Amino acid sequence: MKVSYYPGCTLKTKAKHLEDSALASLAALGVDVRELPRWNCCGAVHSLADDDLIHHVAPVRDLVRAMDEGSDRLVTLCSMCYNSLARANLLMRNDEVKRKTINDFMTEENDYHGEVEVEHLITFLRDTLGWDNLRAKLKAPLTGMKIASYYGCTLVRPKDVAIEPASGRVINEFVEALGARAVDFGASTVCCGSYQVLAHPDSVTEVVGRIIQSATDAGADALILSCPLCEYNLVKNQEELLQKQKIARRLPVFYFSQLLAMALGLGPESYRPDMNDAASVEFLKSKNFPVGSTAIRP
Amino acid sequence: MSAPKQVATGDRAILPKGARTIPIFVMGKRYDVPETLTIMKAMEFAGFKFLRGAGCRGGICGACPTVYRKEGDYKLYFGLACQTVVEPNMFLAQIPFYPANRAQYDIETIEPLADVVHSLYPELFRCVACNNCTKACPMHVEVLDYVSAIKQGDLARAAKLSFDCIQCGMCASRCMGELPQYHIAQLVRRLFGKYIQPRAQHLQKRVGEIESGKYDAMLSGLEKMNHAELEKLYKEREREPDMVPLGTWMPKDVSHL
Numbered sequence: 001m002k003v004s005y006y007p008g009c010t011l012k013t014k015a016k017h018l019e020d021s022a023l024a025s026l027a028a029l030g031v032d033v034r035e036l037p038r039w040n041c042c043g044a045v046h047s048l049a050d051d052d053l054i055h056h057v058a059p060v061r062d063l064v065r066a067m068d069e070g071s072d073r074l075v076t077l078c079s080m081c082y083n084s085l086a087r088a089n090l091l092m093r094n095d096e097v098k099r100k101t102i103n104d105f106m107t108e109e110n111d112y113h114g115e116v117e118v119e120h121l122i123t124f125l126r127d128t129l130g131w132d133n134l135r136a137k138l139k140a141p142l143t144g145m146k147i148a149s150y151y152g153c154t155l156v157r158p159k160d161v162a163i164e165p166a167s168g169r170v171i172n173e174f175v176e177a178l179g180a181r182a183v184d185f186g187a188s189t190v191c192c193g194s195y196q197v198l199a200h201p202d203s204v205t206e207v208v209g210r211i212i213q214s215a216t217d218a219g220a221d222a223l224i225l226s227c228p229l230c231e232y233n234l235v236k237n238q239e240e241l242l243q244k245q246k247i248a249r250r251l252p253v254f255y256f257s258q259l260l261a262m263a264l265g266l267g268p269e270s271y272r273p274d275m276n277d278a279a280s281v282e283f284l285k286s287k288n289f290p291v292g293s294t295a296i297r298p
Numbered sequence: 299m300s301a302p303k304q305v306a307t308g309d310r311a312i313l314p315k316g317a318r319t320i321p322i323f324v325m326g327k328r329y330d331v332p333e334t335l336t337i338m339k340a341m342e343f344a345g346f347k348f349l350r351g352a353g354c355r356g357g358i359c360g361a362c363p364t365v366y367r368k369e370g371d372y373k374l375y376f377g378l379a380c381q382t383v384v385e386p387n388m389f390l391a392q393i394p395f396y397p398a399n400r401a402q403y404d405i406e407t408i409e410p411l412a413d414v415v416h417s418l419y420p421e422l423f424r425c426v427a428c429n430n431c432t433k434a435c436p437m438h439v440e441v442l443d444y445v446s447a448i449k450q451g452d453l454a455r456a457a458k459l460s461f462d463c464i465q466c467g468m469c470a471s472r473c474m475g476e477l478p479q480y481h482i483a484q485l486v487r488r489l490f491g492k493y494i495q496p497r498a499q500h501l502q503k504r505v506g507e508i509e510s511g512k513y514d515a516m517l518s519g520l521e522k523m524n525h526a527e528l529e530k531l532y533k534e535r536e537r538e539p540d541m542v543p544l545g546t547w548m549p550k551d552v553s554h555l
Contacts, residue, residue: 012450013412040427040446054474058427108429 004071005033006062008081009041015228017272022077022121022257024270029129029137033075036065042081053101059088060102064109066116073117075124079227083154086118086161120163122174131177139265141179148183148220149175152230153191178263187214192233208237209246222252222283224259235277252283268292320386331384337364338379351394357381360464363436366390376436376468396467398478410493412451419482422449424475431469431479437462441469441479448486457490
């Protein structure tokens with residue numbers, strides 16, 4: 001089995017803490033994944049229009065790159081990239097007519113028929129390493145922490161690309177493997193508002209308030225996610241919500257991979273708290289995790 | 299058959315009898331031109347006179363991009379008129395200029411950050427990875443790869459990938475996201491050259507020596523010499539032997555070093 005890693009643009013800029021913590025953890029776990037030497041944007045949003053095939057070209061080109069590397073699997077960390085790549089993959093497997101049109105358009109690339117399997121790191125860890133093996137490698141289990149797993153939309157919808165269609169609890173299993181307590185909360189799959197933050201910021205603030213309060217009410221100390229856009233919305237709106245008394249307190253927000261790196265006993269240069277907001281950094285300090293340099297985000 | 303010998307000059311070359319010509323189509327009109335010429339020379343043979351759209355004639359200035367099709371072939375081809383040899387039944391159009399939005403910035407005050415490039419050129423994120431830019435590049439630059447590198451914030455990689463760009467604008471002409479790729483790449487190379495690329499220490503040292511006047515006496519000495527003295531100095535100059543292994547030769551006079 002050869003595995004390629006697809007980072008996605010945001011992981012190289014605004015979400016370095018998602019990538020750095022994941023790669024440092026995989027190195028510590030001895031899992032070999034290599035970044036694709038060439039890749040482009042995943043397409044970001046899967047186009048649903050029937051006659052809009054051009055927007056599938058970007059993810060399909062990435063899948064071709066993985067195939068050309070001789071990889072069976074393409075592992076992603078970002079929920080949105082996962083969703084976009086996985087849906088384009090299904091299209092190329094299942095729709096013969098569109099597959100031919102896209103392959104014919106991309107004359108400069110090898111034809112693609114869905115040869116590569118797109119996978120999110122969480123399920124990849126479960127299936128290749130296993131929770132028990134992960135547990136055995138922890139140096140600083142997150143005992144006592146109560147963690148809300150925020151799935152958002154793109155890991156679980158639509159059903160045919162959901163990372164865990166059967167239970168929908170795979171991130172909770174991950175949290176428990178790290179030694180923390182997984183907190184169930186009603187809003188774990190409520191949309192964060194996504195790109196509506198541009199056109200309708202007030203609606204996004206409102207829905208973020210519901211998500212944060214739902215996790216807080218369920219007793220969570222912190223919330224984890226795997227999408228930079230969810231992270232942006234869930235972090236950015238909290239101060240305003242707090243001032244308007246729509247939430248009781250600020251809830252620390254981390255990428256799932258940051259908790260993984262912490263539980264593996266890696267240092268702050270791996271889990272990058274310098275890219276988190278102040279409330280999240282304070283939480284780490286209260287749990288005696290080194291935070292390195294001070295937080296830069298309000 | 300060898301290339302036809304030119305027998306007269308003037309507004310238009312006259313070919314010897316029996317010289318082999320091939321048909322090309324410029325903006326839809328047929329011209330019979332000698333084979334083996336470049337597109338640029340063939341068009342001049344046909345009577346076109348370039349006021350714009352011709353510069354260095356050496357494949358570097360980017361002034362003479364040409365788009366063409368071949369008979370019976372659906373594909374678009376791109377080349378520099380001064381570098382591409384005519385083929386029979388080429389259908390040609392010159393595109394010496396293509397409009398593309400260019401951002402205003404002061405290179406002295408901006409920072410070499412992805413955010414800076416992204417906010418000067420937000421249209422970067424309209425890229426759909428169709429790769430038409432790469433297909434249109436007469437210099438075979440991997441345009442999509444450098445656009446992707448810029449989106450990923452890797453300015454150094456983008457600067458290196460776009461190094462062969464000659465700013466002809468064919469990428470922009472074919473872009474469905476309406477990106478001005480070549481202007482964005484130029485900004486990135488400027489940032490790379492000014493802020494990211496390591497400085498050449500030996501160059502700074504030499505500039506310092508020149509500015510401190512180390513070579514002034516030598517230069518004024520040369521200025522005072524007459525023609526015969528200069529010629530003698532030149533002929534008797536010490537010269538590094540050909541093929542000498544690197545780092546093994548030193549001149550007898552090291553006072554200039």
